[in-house]
Amino acid sequence: MREGTRIGFILLVTPLLLWLTLLIVIPHIDMLLISLRERVGVGEYQFSAANYLTFLQEPLYLWTFLRTAVMSVTATLITLLVAFPVAYYIAKMAKGRVKSLLFLLCLVPFWVSELVRTFGWMILLRETGIVSSLLQYLGLVDGPVEMLYNDAAIMTGLVYTSMLFMVVPLITTLGSLDDAVIEAGYDLGGSGPSILREIIIPHAMPGIVSGCIVVFMLSLGNYLTPTMLGGKDSLWFTELIYSQFIVRFNWELGAAFGFVLLFLSSFIVWAMLRLTGQTLEKTMG
Amino acid sequence: MTPDLECIDLTKRFGDTTAVKEVSFSVPPGSFFSILGPSGCGKTTIMRMIAGFLQPTSGDILIKGKSVLDVAPNKRPVNMVFQHLALFPMMNVADNIGYGLRRAGLPKAEITRKVGEVLDRIGLPGIGHRRVDELSGGQKQRVAIARCMVLEPDVLLLDEPLGALDLKLRERMKIELKALQADFDTTFVYITHDQSEALVMSDQIAVMNNGRFEQMGTARDLYYRPQTPFVAGFVGDSNRWSGRVERAEGDTLELRTENGLLIRGQAHGRALAPGSSAEIFVRPEAVRLSRNEGDLSAFDNRMSCRVTSLLFNAAASRVLVRDAESDGEIEVSLPQSGEFDGLSRGDEVHIGWSGDQANCFPAGAG
Numbered sequence: 001m002r003e004g005t006r007i008g009f010i011l012l013v014t015p016l017l018l019w020l021t022l023l024i025v026i027p028h029i030d031m032l033l034i035s036l037r038e039r040v041g042v043g044e045y046q047f048s049a050a051n052y053l054t055f056l057q058e059p060l061y062l063w064t065f066l067r068t069a070v071m072s073v074t075a076t077l078i079t080l081l082v083a084f085p086v087a088y089y090i091a092k093m094a095k096g097r098v099k100s101l102l103f104l105l106c107l108v109p110f111w112v113s114e115l116v117r118t119f120g121w122m123i124l125l126r127e128t129g130i131v132s133s134l135l136q137y138l139g140l141v142d143g144p145v146e147m148l149y150n151d152a153a154i155m156t157g158l159v160y161t162s163m164l165f166m167v168v169p170l171i172t173t174l175g176s177l178d179d180a181v182i183e184a185g186y187d188l189g190g191s192g193p194s195i196l197r198e199i200i201i202p203h204a205m206p207g208i209v210s211g212c213i214v215v216f217m218l219s220l221g222n223y224l225t226p227t228m229l230g231g232k233d234s235l236w237f238t239e240l241i242y243s244q245f246i247v248r249f250n251w252e253l254g255a256a257f258g259f260v261l262l263f264l265s266s267f268i269v270w271a272m273l274r275l276t277g278q279t280l281e282k283t284m285g
Numbered sequence: 286m287t288p289d290l291e292c293i294d295l296t297k298r299f300g301d302t303t304a305v306k307e308v309s310f311s312v313p314p315g316s317f318f319s320i321l322g323p324s325g326c327g328k329t330t331i332m333r334m335i336a337g338f339l340q341p342t343s344g345d346i347l348i349k350g351k352s353v354l355d356v357a358p359n360k361r362p363v364n365m366v367f368q369h370l371a372l373f374p375m376m377n378v379a380d381n382i383g384y385g386l387r388r389a390g391l392p393k394a395e396i397t398r399k400v401g402e403v404l405d406r407i408g409l410p411g412i413g414h415r416r417v418d419e420l421s422g423g424q425k426q427r428v429a430i431a432r433c434m435v436l437e438p439d440v441l442l443l444d445e446p447l448g449a450l451d452l453k454l455r456e457r458m459k460i461e462l463k464a465l466q467a468d469f470d471t472t473f474v475y476i477t478h479d480q481s482e483a484l485v486m487s488d489q490i491a492v493m494n495n496g497r498f499e500q501m502g503t504a505r506d507l508y509y510r511p512q513t514p515f516v517a518g519f520v521g522d523s524n525r526w527s528g529r530v531e532r533a534e535g536d537t538l539e540l541r542t543e544n545g546l547l548i549r550g551q552a553h554g555r556a557l558a559p560g561s562s563a564e565i566f567v568r569p570e571a572v573r574l575s576r577n578e579g580d581l582s583a584f585d586n587r588m589s590c591r592v593t594s595l596l597f598n599a600a601a602s603r604v605l606v607r608d609a610e611s612d613g614e615i616e617v618s619l620p621q622s623g624e625f626d627g628l629s630r631g632d633e634v635h636i637g638w639s640g641d642q643a644n645c646f647p648a649g650a651g
Contacts, residue, residue: 202375202376
């Protein structure tokens with residue numbers, strides 16, 4: 001019996017360990033080593049921090065890095081603001097079939113790939129697109145309007161792509177809030193805003209934080225949306241990494257960028273958890 | 286004196302169904318009023334209308350003589366203890382109790398003082414810093430009451446707050462609730478489906494069925510003088526027969542049941558002419574059990590029976606007996622005085638009860 005449990009345990013744990021070591025640990029160690037070497041001649045490398053120095057010394061890299069971080073944080077906040085009322089409505093106000101239907105509607109866009117979804121936005125926003133044509137038809141503008149290739153378009157795409165990942169944890173936490181608790185708040189003299197602040201948001205905090213972490217990570221690491229909706233000048237950090245690896249074939253600098261991004265995202269998530277007084281165990285468990 | 290709470294012809298319809306039909310009652314200040322009824326009878330709807338979470342279809346609700354129909358729930362001078370208490374899990378005990386005071390904009394020092402006072406009053410001093418989930422069931426109960434009472438409401442509504450507690454604790458909380466009510470000297474309106482909670486604690490009880498009040502009165506009234514067959518059947522236990530009135534002399538009746546049993550009963554002012562059909566209710570505890578026929582000569586209903594089963598349930602033990610004449614089964618309380626210790630199935634016993642204890646109602650009255 002004990003032997004059996006042991007074998008079961010090993011069988012269950014092996015795929016996890018394989019996945020962790022082969023796909024996460026080994027590549028990252030290798031990337032770290034690559035990022036810490038400098039090419040001195042053909043096939044000749046030496047250990048150095050030159051790649052990280054390049055990152056710090058080149059204003060464009062730093063600027064892109066900062067811009068990506070700020071845009072991702074903004075996208076996360078906007079997603080939260082849009083998703084919270086939606087999740088509240090689905091979790092607390094909609095009943096029965098309407099509830100399942102609304103939830104399904106949130107899910108439907110995710111049945112097609114991100115690429116197709118982003119093309120959808122391009123069809124809407126481009127110069128010859130639907131919105132532009134409509135505005136011209138209504139006589140609100142004189143000529144075609146280009147709504148793509150700016151920060152607002154990137155933001156729209158990021159928020160749209162991330163919505164579901166914010167809505168789902170929010171629905172789960174809000175759904176676990178007993179209606180009677182909200183009613184008790186009203187009964188004891190609370191007003192709408194004060195109940196939101198003192199009862200609903202504190203209760204939903206684990207959902208808010210886990211949703212924010214996921215959305216932030218997705219935005220920070222997003223490549224498709226900024227490239228397609230932001231155009232060539234979108235200046236997203238993942239594009240820099242991509243061009244170092246694929247275009248410039250400078251794996252050393254690309255790897256260093258990758259690590260800088262890893263540190264950035266870990267730092268911001270850590271700061272966010274500290275700021276809201278949450279722990280990772282509480283949010284994920 | 287103006288009643289603390291008065292409902293006039295209160296009606297609530299949800300689509301085609303009428304949950305509450307023209308209910309009127311008034312609750313004098315400082316009293317403990319209960320609404321007792323089976324689940325789905327509309328008692329929660331009444332409570333939610335008083336609290337302001339539902340708007341009545343018609344009728345009026347007055348608190349201290351003033352209509353509150355246009356007052357939002359957070360402005361009404363009533364507070365509610367919810368079925369599952371609905372304490373705020375994200376706050377500690379002191380913040381829970383202080384919530385309403387904070388919303389009322391009281392200064393911090395005063396909130397702290399009032400919270401301390403009310404914690405003393407419910408007998409839980411110094412637990413303010415504790416988290417809600419660290420409290421026991423009884424403590425949570427008291428904190429939920431304190432959270433309302435600290436706001437000094439005109440009326441406190443309680444929605445089956447003891448339902449989630451285990452039996453022993455429930456028994457203790459009944460006494461404690463009654464004591465708290467006397468201590469705070471506030472009007473309590475309590476809804477429950479548990480008759481013993483209502484009977485023990487209330488000054489006045491309204492028995493509700495199908496959206497209507499069947500009867501309103503003291504616990505004794507409801508138990509001894511039920512006015513409708515529903516109340517007779519719902520409050521306490523009863524042996525129930527259907528029969529036909531054979532003879533009527535004032536309120537004293539002689540009835541013949543469907544299986545041929547002759548029963549003497551009381552109409553208590555209800556119109557029951559000879560020949561009309563009636564329902565007869567006799568409580569098991571009103572029936573006297575004896576081994577000796579002579580002991581029962583004082584009763585006008587007497588029968589010889591055979592024990593068919595013994596239902597042992599400590600103080601509430603019963604015997605089922607089958608009477609020789611009609612072959613009907615009758616439930617009788619088993620006295621725990623030692624006299625019937627040896628009673629067993631098949632024994633011959635005699636039973637008797639006074640006609641005053643047999644409540645008769647016109648059949649089909651409800």
